[in-house]
Amino acid sequence: MLEQVSVIMPAYNSEQYIRSAIDSVLEQSYTQFELLIIDDCSDDRTSKIVKEYTDKRIKLIQLEENTGASGARNLGIAKAKGRYIAFLDSDDLWKQDKLMKQILFMKEQDIALCYSAYEVMNVEGEQITGIVDVPSNITYKQLLKNTIIGCLTVVIDTKKTGKVEMPSFKGAEDTATWLSILRVGHKAAGVTEVLACYRKTHTSSLSSNKLNMAKQIWQVYRYDQKLSLLQSAFYFPCYVWNGFFKHIRTGGSIRTIR
Template structure:
């Protein structure tokens, strides 16, 4: 089974080698790594072009599409049955694809995710870990955005074409919600198989921005009434606060 890995990149020269190398080091080798350069002005494209592995496919976009648009472009180019996502400053552990694909097939999962570690912005130390439940329903995800984009794998034979809505910074959560709303249950592999690079944005400012984004997802993307949204929102705030305390405070927002 071919896995298509979607990697958006924008001025990613500082860390993209680490991300690419973690994919090329996978014990499972039947993948294509689709890197979409979103109008970088640094050496990102040159770094990607320095690789000769034919599984790596670079697309240089003619206009800036943002995170959701860039991922959607990549998804439309993908030829694999399974989709996986990795940002250009995060990385995977070597057994990630092999273990997760076997897990999905054993559980006939449409969407799966894993636990992941959190590292400092410079990558020198692990500062926390995000543990995950064995399953996540639509209702659960409304109240606890526990699924990390860098850990997700989707079986498009079950879900059909996946496209991320334009909710800058929360497009991934909106996507998982849309899939689960159809009745699917996401399955979690509780072993940590990925490493998320923590950003430098402060906890307080970042949490306010993320809260606003999640509220927009409730109201505009999931088309909830104000009353229904208000029944879920306090749980989201509490679970988000607990998660960021466990992982050392701040996180990045994808631009």
């Protein structure tokens, strides 16, 4: 018997891409899921597009105030009924066998958190600009050095972790969540096959956003994970180095990150 997966999809002004994201979930070979779409107070046609779908597995939650991605995800997590929690942003895509392969893998490996490799596509979705390869397993200390886990690939077994909650700060709340899961002793492992596709928008490519993300990772070290200044200073250069090469491998340029 297939156990239910709750797919959490935050959405804000996503009319351009959300249909493709929803379709990639509905086309999953693993059919026992609910798709919780949290419209974070959009002022475009996002909710209208979602309401066009008649599949009863889709549940739309409309917020009256904008809470940000972590707030929307946390609301979805709180309302989730499935044993497993998966995440997909409204502009990204899943491969057809994504959930099936990861759920089977999690049962075989007896792990709390699963991730996978993923492709990076351009904003139009017409060209694959790179692939983010992942290790077959990762420890807490390794993740501090290399924030390689893509939120769009993660599946969490709440029977092992309990209901998780993402911190409220913006920018690295997903990484902070994975770190907190590993810190208490839960195991994470990866499917090295590409199972998802991340849309690299113009905004995500801006050098100012790269700098902001670096600042957020430092905040995660110091204030979320409570690392000492010395520990943070040890891990941070590793994060920067790995982030640089990830950027280059996925179609970025040296000029972009200056």
